[in-house]
Amino acid sequence: MTITWPKTLPLPTVDGYGVHPGEAILRTEMEAGPARQRRRFTQVPSRISVRWLFRREQFALFEAWYRWHAKEGGEWFEIDLLGGLGLVGHEARFTRQFEARLKNGVLWEVTSDLEIRERPTLDGDALDIFLENDPALLLATIADLNTLVHQKLPGPMTW
Incomplete structure (x- = not known):
């Protein structure tokens, strides 16, 4: 069964969004002369900082989805995320537990980091x-x- 981001929940906001590509290059400093570099991997996971704003009922749905479908964030799931090609589908999973703060007594601000298998380019x-x-x-x-x-x-x- 493919796990997907719930259609009834908003996608991450642009505010706080960031793409952090993984390190694919191994660099060796030399005693003299320029450092040597080589490509270690052809596919490197990237990390994406995400932030959502949820109403109370959306936050309740998110918490249940995170616990039961995403298995406390450990399962891969399909979600549309921004990148150089625009809003496209990604395979992602959480790399750390989400943090939630109540904003203005109305909205829940949820932040976390997602790992994506491959950045579409x-x-x-x-x-x-x-x-x-x-x-x-x-x-x-x-x-x-x-x-x-x-x-x-x-x-x-x-x-």
């Missing part, structure tokens, strides 16, 4: 295209093409 071919072209122009062209195909062209032909 552009693949090699897309990177090459973006490096050789103006990204803003490419994105505008994609938006124009989407409008043309989905709004201006006639629907499928029926014979």
Whole structure:
């Protein structure tokens, strides 16, 4: 069974959000000359600092989901998180127990850190295209093409 973030709960807020990539490079200082570096891992988990604001009933749902579905935060689950590609699905789990504070007697502020298996990034071919072209122009062209195909062209032909 795949565990997913409850659809009835909000996603993390932008305030307090941070991406902390794991260390993939091993650096060795030399007695003389420049230090040597090498790549240790090809896939390095990243940590994401998250913050939620919950109403009372949402906080109750979160606590129960965290305890029973996320197994006190130890299970991997699917959640949409922000990154360079925008809001996309990630596989995440909690790295530490959440902290909750009552704000203004109304909202619960919940903070924690999530570990994600892999940060979604552009693949090699897309990177090459973006490096050789103006990204803003490419994105505008994609938006124009989407409008043309989905709004201006006639629907499928029926014979």
